[in-house]
Amino acid sequence: MLTRLAVSGYRSLRDVRIALGPLNVITCANGSGKSSLYRALRLLSELAQGRAIASLASEGGLASTLWAGPEKISRDMRSGKHPVQGTRRSGPVSLKLGFAAEDFGYAVDLGLPIPSITRFEQDPEVKVESVWTGQLLGRSTVFADRNGPRVRLRDRETGEWRARYSDLPAYDSMMMHCADAVDGFELLQLRERMRNWRFYDDLRTDRDSPARRPQVGTRTPVLASDGSDLGAALQTIVEIGDADTLQDTIADAFDGATLSVGERFEVEMRQAGLLRPLLAAELSDGTLRYLLLAAALLSPRPPELMILNEPEASLHPALLDPLARLLVTASQRCQLIVVSHAPALVEALDRAAETLVIELRKEWGETLTSQAAVPDWTWPAR
Numbered sequence: 001m002l003t004r005l006a007v008s009g010y011r012s013l014r015d016v017r018i019a020l021g022p023l024n025v026i027t028c029a030n031g032s033g034k035s036s037l038y039r040a041l042r043l044l045s046e047l048a049q050g051r052a053i054a055s056l057a058s059e060g061g062l063a064s065t066l067w068a069g070p071e072k073i074s075r076d077m078r079s080g081k082h083p084v085q086g087t088r089r090s091g092p093v094s095l096k097l098g099f100a101a102e103d104f105g106y107a108v109d110l111g112l113p114i115p116s117i118t119r120f121e122q123d124p125e126v127k128v129e130s131v132w133t134g135q136l137l138g139r140s141t142v143f144a145d146r147n148g149p150r151v152r153l154r155d156r157e158t159g160e161w162r163a164r165y166s167d168l169p170a171y172d173s174m175m176m177h178c179a180d181a182v183d184g185f186e187l188l189q190l191r192e193r194m195r196n197w198r199f200y201d202d203l204r205t206d207r208d209s210p211a212r213r214p215q216v217g218t219r220t221p222v223l224a225s226d227g228s229d230l231g232a233a234l235q236t237i238v239e240i241g242d243a244d245t246l247q248d249t250i251a252d253a254f255d256g257a258t259l260s261v262g263e264r265f266e267v268e269m270r271q272a273g274l275l276r277p278l279l280a281a282e283l284s285d286g287t288l289r290y291l292l293l294a295a296a297l298l299s300p301r302p303p304e305l306m307i308l309n310e311p312e313a314s315l316h317p318a319l320l321d322p323l324a325r326l327l328v329t330a331s332q333r334c335q336l337i338v339v340s341h342a343p344a345l346v347e348a349l350d351r352a353a354e355t356l357v358i359e360l361r362k363e364w365g366e367t368l369t370s371q372a373a374v375p376d377w378t379w380p381a382r
């Protein structure tokens, strides 16, 4: 389970640290930084897949994703005595991302490249990275670090440092090259976990959505990110997962309705008062979305962390309570971070279980959180 998340210099997240629990909901007014926080988690996962630099480029490059305000907002700027203006930089341009789990922590610092003869002069570079044991990075807890092209690993038994790489490309994370079963076993474990964080933010429910069509199904323990293999994913839960909980959550949400999966993996729903089951093509957007969320959340192969962006979109308000119950059930099997716009869902979650509600707000352009106790955090130094 992740216990802390830290982001610095990314969009409106000038310096955000969040303590996490098993079930977290992040909420706020429009434009306060929910999507940026979601993207920051995604970037961390992409780093472990070697795709973060390209992903940053697709967002407009480092220049556009970096915090656009001054390095420090002084008290006089906040009180209006001085205009908000840039001051002479005391530190380098940097975008930092990190998290701590119960066992390991990881942090990365991305920056601008050193000018050289290349057409890729805009590519951000990985400047430093660290992996440590426990909650906080420190001299005694760090066991892998990267500074520019050099990577060292510490032998966990003898405590001796050993050079592992001296020419790591600036566009690669050390997770890509130093994680192997012999030398970097812990890095390998951590990398696989980060790669497996599961993100859902564009489950398709439109008329042409593939989830509405019959298809050739194969065993699907993990629903695709667009939900295209819904029938196969539901049938997999029925066969090797928690079929009872699946039927219970459908009955809970739709007044005793039952679900079945047809010959060609088309989803069918039997509802009270109807003579025949309704096919996926006939279901309302909200109903289909609920089925997609059930398939994602009751996956027979739960990840360490699942992140849902605005799951309540297009759901009828009456479905928010059942959705909250479904989320609580799922959070007993994997850690959940839910980004939500809907106060009713946040309240339902708060009522249903121990939920960590994290409210974001914006002040002077920067995102601040409602958490009273900001968790300690140390960034690796350049």
Ligand SMILES: Nc1ncnc2c1ncn2[C@@H]1O[C@H](COP(=O)(O)OP(=O)(O)OP(=O)(O)O)[C@@H](O)[C@H]1O
Pocket (backbone or CB within 6 Å): 010, 011, 012, 013, 028, 029, 030, 031, 032, 033, 034, 035, 036, 037, 064, 065, 066, 067, 068, 069, 341, 365
């Ligand atoms: N480089 C930047 N520096 C500072 N602020 C930025 C930067 N890029 C975007 N922003 C601002 O950050 C804010 C947060 O954006 P984000 O998309 O995360 O909001 P949100 O909470 O998801 O909003 P919504 O509820 O509308 O989806 C926006 O107001 C945006 O204008």
Ligand SMILES: [Mg+2]
Pocket (backbone or CB within 6 Å): 034, 035, 036
């Ligand atoms: Mg958003």
